[in-house]
Amino acid sequence: MTKTWFITGAGRGLGAEVARSALAAGDNVVATARSADSVKKALGESDRLLALALDVTDREAPKEAVATAVERFGRIDVLVNNAGYDHLGIFEEASEEDIETQFQTNVFGLMRVTRAVLPVMRRQKSGHIINLSSIGGKVAFDLCTLYGTSKFAVEGFSVNLAKDVASFGINVTVVSPGYFRTDFLDPSSVRFAGNRISDYDEVRGAVEAAYKDHSHQQLGDPQKFGPAIVEMASAAKPPMHFLVGSDAVQFARDEIAARSAEMDQWEKLSASTDHQNAAA
Ligand SMILES: NC(=O)c1ccc[n+]([C@@H]2O[C@H](COP(=O)([O-])OP(=O)(O)OC[C@H]3O[C@@H](n4cnc5c(N)ncnc54)[C@H](OP(=O)(O)O)[C@@H]3O)[C@@H](O)[C@H]2O)c1
Numbered sequence: 001m002t003k004t005w006f007i008t009g010a011g012r013g014l015g016a017e018v019a020r021s022a023l024a025a026g027d028n029v030v031a032t033a034r035s036a037d038s039v040k041k042a043l044g045e046s047d048r049l050l051a052l053a054l055d056v057t058d059r060e061a062p063k064e065a066v067a068t069a070v071e072r073f074g075r076i077d078v079l080v081n082n083a084g085y086d087h088l089g090i091f092e093e094a095s096e097e098d099i100e101t102q103f104q105t106n107v108f109g110l111m112r113v114t115r116a117v118l119p120v121m122r123r124q125k126s127g128h129i130i131n132l133s134s135i136g137g138k139v140a141f142d143l144c145t146l147y148g149t150s151k152f153a154v155e156g157f158s159v160n161l162a163k164d165v166a167s168f169g170i171n172v173t174v175v176s177p178g179y180f181r182t183d184f185l186d187p188s189s190v191r192f193a194g195n196r197i198s199d200y201d202e203v204r205g206a207v208e209a210a211y212k213d214h215s216h217q218q219l220g221d222p223q224k225f226g227p228a229i230v231e232m233a234s235a236a237k238p239p240m241h242f243l244v245g246s247d248a249v250q251f252a253r254d255e256i257a258a259r260s261a262e263m264d265q266w267e268k269l270s271a272s273t274d275h276q277n278a279a280a
Contacts, residue, residue, distance in 0.1 A: 002026060002027055002028060003022075003027045003028070003077040003078055003233075004027065004028040004029075004030065004069070004073040004074075004075050004076050004077050004078070005018070005019070005022045005027055005028065005029045005030065005076075005077065005078045005079075005080060006030045006032070006065075006066070006069055006076045006078070006079050006080070006113075006117060007019050007022075007029065007030065007031050007032065007079075007080040007082055008032050008033075008054060008056055008080065008081055008082050008083035008109075008110075008113055009032075009033060009056075009082045009083030009084065010029075010031035010032055010033050010039055010042070010043070010082070011031075011033030011034070011035060011038030011039050011041070011042055012033075012038060012042055012182070012183060013082075013180075013182035013183055013184065013189075013222065014082055014132070014177065014180060014182055014222055014225050014226075015031075015033075015080065015082035015083065016031075016039075016042040016043065017222045017223060017225050017226035018080055018082065018225070018226045018229045018230070019031040019039075019042075019043055019049075019226075020042075020043060020226055021226030021227045021229065021230045022078075022226075022230055023043065023046060023048060023049060025230050026048075027048065028048045028049075028050075028073045029043075029048060029049050029050070030050045030052060030065070030068075030069040030072070030073070030076070031043060031049060031050070031051055031052070032051075032052045032053070032054035032065055033051075033053070033054065034053065034054070034055045035053060036051045036052055036053040037051075039051035039052075050068070050069060050072050050073070052065045052068060052069070053065075054113075056083045056105060056109025056110065056112060056113055057101075057104045057105055057108075057109050059112065062112050062113045062115070062116035062117075063116045065116070066113075066116040066117055066120060070120055075120065075124055076117055076120050076121065076124075076127065077124075077126065077127060077128065078127070078128045078130060078233050079113065079114065079117045079121075079127070079128070079129045079130065080130045080132070080229070081110040081113055081114065081129070081130065081131045081132060081154075082132045083105065083109060083110075084105055084106045084110075084132060084150075085102075085105060085106070085184075085189050085190065085191065086144075086147045086184060086185070086189065086190045086191070087101075087102045087146040087147050087190075087191045087192075087193070088143045088144065088147065088190055088191070088192050088193070088208070088211055089143055089145075089146070089192050089193025089204070089208075090143065090145070090193060090197070090200045090203065090204055091145040091146065092197060092200070093193035093194070093195045093196060093197055093200065093204075094145075094146055094193040094195075095193075095194070095195060098146065098191070098193060098194075099146060102146045102147065102150050103150055103153075106147070106150035106151065106153075106154065107150050107153045107154060107157070110131060110154060110157070111157065114129060114131075114161070117129070118165070118170075121165070121168065121170050122165075122168050122170070124169075125168055125169045126168075126169040126170065127165075127168075127169070127170040127171070128170070128171045128172075128173065128233055128238060129158075129161070129165075129170065129171070129172045129173070130172075130173050130175055130229065130233065131154050131157070131158045131172065131173070131174050131175065132154070132175050132177070133151045133154040133155050133158070133174045133175060133176045134147070134148075134151040134176055134177060135176050135177065135178050135243070135245075135247070135248040135251045135252065136148045136151050137151030137152050137154055137155045137174075137176055138152075138155065138176055138251070138252055138255060139251045139252065139254075139255045142203075142207040143204065143207050143208065143211070154174065155174050155176075158172050158173075158174035158240075159172075159174065159240065162240060171237075171238050172240070173232065173233075173238050173239055173240060173241070173242050174240065174241055174242070175229070175242045175244060176241065176242070176243050176244065176248055176252070177220060177225065177243075177244040177245055177248060178218075178219060178220055178243075178244065178245030178246070178247035178248035178249075178251065179214065179218035179219055179220055179245070179247060180218050180219075180220030180221070180222050180225060180244075180245065181216055181217070181218040181219075181220060181221065181222060182218075182222050184215075184218075185211055185212070185214055185215035185216075185218070186215050186216065190211075190215075192208065219245060219246070219247050220244070220245040220247070225244060228244055229244075
């Protein structure tokens, strides 16, 4: 069956690669971006492609974009909530506005688009919501307090949303890429905290330089990301959590092992608070 995809942030990077792969698989694609022209530039023209302008921080725009998508293709089978950016820096150096903007895009924007698409998927009694988190949504990294917190929120939202919508035949997958060679760490995407506090100079200095040096040097190949997402989305029972990149798998394994060891170490005290006479 030909599927219809609705993808945010599809004018470049991982979103554009997913759109390209879905088109190559013969599916319909509603590729949205802050500028519809960037989609046309990245993906060209096709009868199966609808390029729409959509800034996910706009309160009304997702509803309008979803209505236009349904008018054109009649349904939405796969939503890819991909739009996002990385705010890097020391938490104390971030402004109130930095915090709000990070969450408006990575969390509230993603929820807003999901709310616009859910009525369509409920009517269909089918659908697949794919939310772009990050390995930074499972594991802590240096200078990632705002970004990591936003992606932990995406993870929490996704696993809980899955329970709300399972009875409608709607699946949810939270995707956690490792480091991919996109514009993610490029000045065109990444933002750094501005209010420098000299006490943090040592903590921040080498790490910030390392991130800058890592831009466009990452392990993950975006051209292989799109096909992996299309293959994952074709599964009869898609995964709840999908790690992408061998680095992501290793980071997650190490984190799970460390958490499990800590849980074992503290288990006796953890379990010491139970009532003795509770029903089993
Ligand atoms: N690359 C990595 O290493 C990596 C790792 C883990 C997770 N991720 C996640 O993967 C997703 C895609 O990142 P990427 O690597 O492709 O980075 P990218 O090349 O910087 O692309 C980011 C995309 O998000 C879009 N975007 C940002 N703010 C938006 C807004 N308010 N409304 C609509 N679109 C917006 C950008 O649109 P414009 O072109 O208009 O700026 C761009 O298309 C993000 O959610 C990111 O957190 C990436």
